[in-house]
Amino acid sequence: MKPTRFESxxxxxxxKNSEDINTYQVYGLEVSKELVYSQRMSQKLLQFEPDATEELQIASRAQHICRWKIARDEYPMDKVGYLKWRETLKKMHADITSNILKEVGYETEFIERVSFLINKKLIKKDDESQTIEDVICLVFLDYYFEEFATKHEDEKLIDILQKTWKKMSEKGHAAALKINYSDKSLSLIKQAIA
Structure with a gap:
């Protein structure tokens, strides 16, 4: 049986994501980091929003598509450089995904909606943009925060947690507080949201 457009x-x-040269060791296997990240995005989305639309599911899966192709150090290592890098990445993610969606036969309107979501436009105003932002934050907190926390001072971590919290909805906050954290991380989160 032929796969559906969505499956394709x-x-x-x-x-595309399996071409990532950066890898993790998972049960003795080398796995591309962006492939793992995209699968975590899909899994977390469906836990958080079981009725997610196809557009939202695809945008979540493609959130970081080919991210390794534009390195952070190609831009100045300041806030302006960081924001420029992030904008360039979003455009690339949206362009690559749009080409895939055209290839498998999606209509223009559908493709434009997926691009809109990948670019995270109108967060706080568009429910699906907010959902994708919540899911990004939840994936960070659930899978990446513990390791990230070992590399930074508490003060910086509290600042990052406060910025993350600001981006999230009430529903996102509730889901974030259900994640199983280490005592240290939970303490930092409580300080950040106090």
């Missing part, structure tokens, strides 16, 4: 899109997004 996910397969092609995963194929």
């Amino acid at each position: 899109a996910i397969i092609l997004i995963d194929k």
Whole structure:
């Protein structure tokens, strides 16, 4: 049986992400970091929003598609450089995903909506943009925060947690507080949101 457009899109997004040269060791296997990240985004989205639309599911899966292709150090290592890098990445993620969606036969309107979501436009005003932002924050907190925390001072971590919290909805906050943290991380989160 031929895969659906949706299945084909996910397969092609995963194929691109599996080309990531940065890897993790998972049970003795080398796994591309962006492939793991995209699968975590999908899993977390469906836990958080079980009725997510196809557009939202694809945008979540493609959130970091081919991210390794534009290195952070290609831009000045200041706030302006960081923001420019992030904008360039979003455009690239949206462009690559749009090409995949065209290839598998999605309509222009659908493709434009996915691009809109990948670019995280109108967060706080558009429910699906807010959902994708919540899911990004939840994936960070659940899978990446513990390791990240070992590399930074508490003061910086509290600042990052406060910025993360600001981006999230009430529903996102509730989900974030259900994650199983180490005592140290939970203490930092409590300080950040106090």
